[in-house]
Amino acid sequence: MKLNNCELTEKSCSVLATVLSSKTILKEMNLNNSHLLDSGVKEICEGLKNPVCELKILNLRGCSITEKQCLILTLALCSNLSHLRELDLSGNKIENKGVKHVSETLKDVRCKLERLRLRSCDIKADDFSALTSALKSNPSHLRELDLSGNEMGQSKVKNLSELLMNPKCKLEKLVLCGCSITEKESLILTSTLCLKPTHLRELGLSQNKIENTGVNHLCDVLKDSRCKLERLSLNDCGITDVSSLTQSLADTKALQFLKELDLSNNKIGDSKQQLIDVLRDSNCKLR
Structure with missing residues (x-):
C-alpha cells in the first residue's frame, strides 16, 4: 500500500x-x-x-514524526515485533528521546529487523551511542x-566500528553518504x-571529503583477500588521483567481486586513464 504525499486525516x-x-495480505505500508x-x-x-497484523515493511520517510509520536510508534512495534523486517524513519527530526525509543525497539530479542534507514534524522553523539x-x-x-x-565525527564512527567488530554482526550494506566523514x-x-x-x-561514502588519503585507506580494505565488496560509492569525495585505487584493483582479487564503482563528480584527471586500462584488461563486469 502506497500513500505518498498525502494529507492523512484522523479518519x-x-x-x-x-x-x-484485519486478516489481509498487507505486507508493506x-x-x-x-x-x-x-491522532x-x-x-x-x-x-x-x-x-493479526503481519506488516513487513513500514516506510515513514519525511512524515514530520516527532519525539512524542516516535514513542507511540515504537511502543506499538514492540508489542508485535515478529514480522517487521524493514523500517524507514528518514527525514524525521525524532531528536534525542526519539532515537532512544527506536533503540529500545532494536534491543528487543523479538526484533528481526533486516533494514533500518535513519537518513537525515539529526542524531546526536549520545543518541548514536545508544543506537x-x-x-x-x-x-x-x-x-x-x-x-x-547525519554528521558522524570520530566518536560516532568508533561506535559504528565496534558494531562491525561484533562477531554476530551480519551487516551487508552500510550507507554513510553526506556524513561529514573526513x-x-x-x-x-x-x-x-x-x-x-x-x-x-x-559501502556508500559519497559526498564525504575523504579525498586521496581516504581512498588510500580504502585501498587497504580492497587489498585484503577477505574483502568481498560488490558496490563502492565514492561520488563527490574530493578525489583527484585514483592511482593507488587502480593499483589495488590490479594487484588483488577485488575485481572478482566488485560490480559497481561510483567515482562521479571527482576531478581525477590523468589517473582516470590508468583505471580505464586496468578495467578493460581485466574483463571485469564492473559498471
Missing part, C-alpha cells in the same frame, strides 16, 4: 488501522512525505499492535543500515574492516 488513519487489524498528526499516528499504531549499543546487543538480523545525512574517520572505519572479515558487500 483516514482510522481506516488504515482497520486494514492493519508506504506513507512517505505524508504529514501525520498525533493519526495513534490510530495507525492501534492497527500495528493487533496480533549502536542496541544494535550490538541484537545484531544478527540486520543486513542494511543507512545513516546518510580522511580521519575513514581511517577508523577502514582499519576496522581490515581487522576482521565482515559480511559487508556494499
